[in-house]
Amino acid sequence: MQRVFEVHFCMCMHNLLKREVIRLGNSAITVSSVTYALRGQKILRSIGIKAEVKKTVKHDGEKSCSYSLIVKKEKVDEAEQILLRNGVRVMGRSEGDGEK
Amino acid sequence: MIYFDNSATTYPKPQTVTAAVSNAVKQSSNPGRSGHSLSLGAAGKIFSARQTVSDFFGMENEQNVIFTGNCTTSLNMAIKGILKSGDHAVVSSLEHNAVMRPLEKLKGIGVTYTKAEVYPCDNDKTLDSFRHAINSKTKAVICTHASNVWGIRLPIERLCALAHAYGLVMIVDAAQSAGILPVDMHNGFDIVCTAGHKGLYGPMGTGLMLLSEQIMPDTIIEGGTGSNSISLVQPEEFPDRFESGTPNFPGIMGLKAGISFVSAKGYDRIAEHEFRMIRYLYEKFQRMSKIILYTPEPEKEYYVPVLSFNCKGYASEEVAEILNKNGIAVRAGLHCAPTAHEAMGTLKTGAVRISPSVFNKPADMDRLLFVLSKT
Numbered sequence: 001m002q003r004v005f006e007v008h009f010c011m012c013m014h015n016l017l018k019r020e021v022i023r024l025g026n027s028a029i030t031v032s033s034v035t036y037a038l039r040g041q042k043i044l045r046s047i048g049i050k051a052e053v054k055k056t057v058k059h060d061g062e063k064s065c066s067y068s069l070i071v072k073k074e075k076v077d078e079a080e081q082i083l084l085r086n087g088v089r090v091m092g093r094s095e096g097d098g099e100k
Numbered sequence: 101m102i103y104f105d106n107s108a109t110t111y112p113k114p115q116t117v118t119a120a121v122s123n124a125v126k127q128s129s130n131p132g133r134s135g136h137s138l139s140l141g142a143a144g145k146i147f148s149a150r151q152t153v154s155d156f157f158g159m160e161n162e163q164n165v166i167f168t169g170n171c172t173t174s175l176n177m178a179i180k181g182i183l184k185s186g187d188h189a190v191v192s193s194l195e196h197n198a199v200m201r202p203l204e205k206l207k208g209i210g211v212t213y214t215k216a217e218v219y220p221c222d223n224d225k226t227l228d229s230f231r232h233a234i235n236s237k238t239k240a241v242i243c244t245h246a247s248n249v250w251g252i253r254l255p256i257e258r259l260c261a262l263a264h265a266y267g268l269v270m271i272v273d274a275a276q277s278a279g280i281l282p283v284d285m286h287n288g289f290d291i292v293c294t295a296g297h298k299g300l301y302g303p304m305g306t307g308l309m310l311l312s313e314q315i316m317p318d319t320i321i322e323g324g325t326g327s328n329s330i331s332l333v334q335p336e337e338f339p340d341r342f343e344s345g346t347p348n349f350p351g352i353m354g355l356k357a358g359i360s361f362v363s364a365k366g367y368d369r370i371a372e373h374e375f376r377m378i379r380y381l382y383e384k385f386q387r388m389s390k391i392i393l394y395t396p397e398p399e400k401e402y403y404v405p406v407l408s409f410n411c412k413g414y415a416s417e418e419v420a421e422i423l424n425k426n427g428i429a430v431r432a433g434l435h436c437a438p439t440a441h442e443a444m445g446t447l448k449t450g451a452v453r454i455s456p457s458v459f460n461k462p463a464d465m466d467r468l469l470f471v472l473s474k475t
Contacts (some may be wrong), residue, residue: 032328032335032337033335036163054135055134055138065328067327090338
């Protein structure tokens with residue numbers, strides 16, 4: 001019983017964390033540093049795209065210790081282009097897969 | 101105490117600076133390392149401080165603002181990041197040891213330098229002096245914006261144009277000018293180094309290295325930046341490239357508050373306030389036979405509000421001690437700038453330096469004059 005509870009608890013935490021990082025309908029643009037992330041947030045905000053800064057959760061070699069800009073899925077293409085045009089180095093993108 | 105040692109560090113600090121430092125110590129977490137709210141919040145505040153600095157110095161990109169521990173660290177990073185074996189640099193005859201000592205060290209790898217004579221109140225002659233010092237191996241012009249001993253102001257905008265005409269890097273030591281004179285990166289300076297704790301009224305332990313878009317100095321310190329940790333190679337992106345290790349978060353918050361204070365008051369109004377006192381002092385000194393002056397009456401075009409002198413029959417440190425006993429703080433000796441003293445013939449005696457701040461009052465000068473008259 002104790003073991004069932006522990007496994008269930010871990011799965012809940014895992015799903016909770018995944019949901020907290022990238023919700024359904026959102027995408028994440030990964031950048032290399034927190035300064036790039038904050039600069040990117042400022043740039044996107046200035047043109048009306050809301051972006052939240054989060055530490056990137058996935059461990060994926062180059063994306064270790066990186067930061068993500070979380071934006072609405074329908075805005076991500078535009079957001080990425082704007083960041084690149086303003087000299088913010090984009091390392092990649094992730095899509096939100098919603099609640100399980 | 102009447103404090104006239106603001107060229108060393110400004111005192112007192114504005115109340116907003118003290119509050120900013122205190123709040124930062126109470127609330128801070130290591131910025132740009134962890135993903136929790138405290139860390140991200142601190143990172144956001146550092147970013148905001150970068151923006152404040154960037155706006156103040158006319159920069160387009162806040163990422164080119166590098167926070168350091170002091171101006172000396174900034175100058176070491178700039179000088180050693182740019183000059184390589186066999187390079188030559190042109191410096192002025194008034195440089196602080198923060199420029200001269202790194203250059204002396206670099207002699208060990210074959211770097212050479214030439215001191216260009218500075219002619220107070222004759223910028224054309226000073227420009228010519230720098231021009232004649234340039235040779236085929238010259239890589240950089242490195243010079244102070246204003247002498248920390250004599251207050252002599254160099255025409256750095258014209259020197260920058262000269263440097264660029266020869267394809268050289270222009271490195272400016274703005275320790276004595278930031279917060280008093282306009283220091284605008286739109287003039288094309290490649291690197292500007294300054295202290296956060298002098299004319300910018302931030303706390304000690306803060307400095308700035310401001311980089312143009314075109315410059316990419318080598319690093320002299322590598323380490324953890326909170327970014328791309330898997331790589332053992334120092335990141336290329338600014339500011340991370342030059343900001344390894346935990347930043348001085350309370351200091352940076354204090355510096356931001358200091359710059360906001362200067363912006364609100366207006367650097368030109370601060371300069372005018374200080375100049376008024378220095379000119380008053382100079383006029384009185386001219387009538388005192390025991391006072392030895394080394395520079396002409398300071399004009400804003402050619403000086404910052406710093407004045408050094410000696411008293412006949414007294415060593416400079418003796419005068420400083422007498423003033424200290426009478427509640428007046430000054431700095432005497434060589435001011436970490438033997439080159440500047442050599443230029444004026446005071447290498448053996450040193451001098452007594454008066455450097456007021458926005459918080460000094462005209463009555464402070466009267467008190468100084470009274471004590472000196474009784475000496």
